[in-house]
Amino acid sequence: MTEPLRLSKRMSELGLCSRREADEWIAQGWVRVDGVVVSELGSKVLPHQKITVERQASAQQAKRVTVLINKPMGFVSGQAEDGYKPAVTLITPEARWKEDKAPIQFHPSQLRSLVPAGRLDIDSVGLLVLTQDGRIAKQLIGEDTAIEKEYLVRVKYGKPGRLPDADLRLLNHGLSLDGKKLLPAKVQWQNEDQLRFVLKEGKKRQIRRMCEAVGLKVLGLKRVRIGNVKLGDLPTGQWRYLRADERF
Structure with a gap:
């Protein structure tokens, strides 16, 4: 017999979303297993069962942003520590790169749940990715990532x-x-x-x-x-959005 898996874990394995997103969607009633809504957290499924998500979940996911920063020295990638500021504080309308072609308007709500997908230590500089999208985080820092x-x-x-x-x-x-x-x-x-x-x-x-x-x-x-995303000419201390046509 094939062992049942937690629904959220299976959704993450399938690349639908992160486990945290899966739990949010399950609680909202946006997940179906073999056509039946499953809204109980901790529910389990068998690998052959078909998992689908409602349009609201896809729409919510589409609004999630991914930001590329050219991190300067002296900033930490994640939470503030030892008096040093986190890189997310660099994401202001004024610091957005003038050459950013992404058709996205900045809104402070984009800063919520924006987490580093791979760290750069305080003395290192260059390309840092912050994302609200659990799929991208898993792709870049998951255990089985093969991205250069x-x-x-x-x-x-x-x-x-x-x-x-x-x-x-x-x-x-x-x-x-x-x-x-x-x-x-x-x-x-x-x-x-x-x-x-x-x-x-x-x-x-x-x-x-x-x-x-x-x-x-x-x-x-x-x-x-x-991966395929380069720092390029992004100036130090400035940021831009990951474009829809870019893939790591």
């Missing part, structure tokens, strides 16, 4: 000469953090003091710790791409 993140990293080698090729190969594959092997990465020199990292995972301070492991000190770290 690209960084430009300025480094200084702590020993005489240059970083040995063997250590560069280690950065590409062979290092472990917290007792767990890292996934293969793409790491190559851009110029004399700058490396380009492309990762498919994002452990806490991963790049800085990888560099430390081979004797490199990180002097600057900038994220320039997530």
Whole structure:
């Protein structure tokens, strides 16, 4: 027998929404299983059962925004901490990039439930995604995500000469953090003091710790791409909406 799953978990697996959204929709009576409305939280379904959502749920989801920020140094990605401001405070009408072509009007309600989909630490800059859409959050930070993140990293080698090729190969594959092997990465020199990292995972301070492991000190770290979405010419401290035609 196939085991029943929580309805909200199954909806998330199917890419319909996040679990939190699923619970909201179930409570509103917007979810049907095999054509029958299911409004009890914690309800379970079998994998073969057909799940559909009412138009109101799709309409609500369509209004959810995703924002791209060029995060400056000194801002935290999520909740305020140690006196540092969260990046969401940068999202004001004045700081919206003049070149933003998205036909969306800013409204303060868009700041509600706007969460970072992947973090940048306080000393790092570049592309940060904040979203109200649980599907995008799951796509970017879910356990099985395979979306690439690209960084430009300025480094200084702590020993005489240059970083040995063997250590560069280690950065590409062979290092472990917290007792767990890292996934293969793409790491190559851009110029004399700058490396380009492309990762498919994002452990806490991963790049800085990888560099430390081979004797490199990180002097600057900038994220320039997530999947197919690039930072491009977005100025530091400014933001724009993810366009309808853009996909990570």
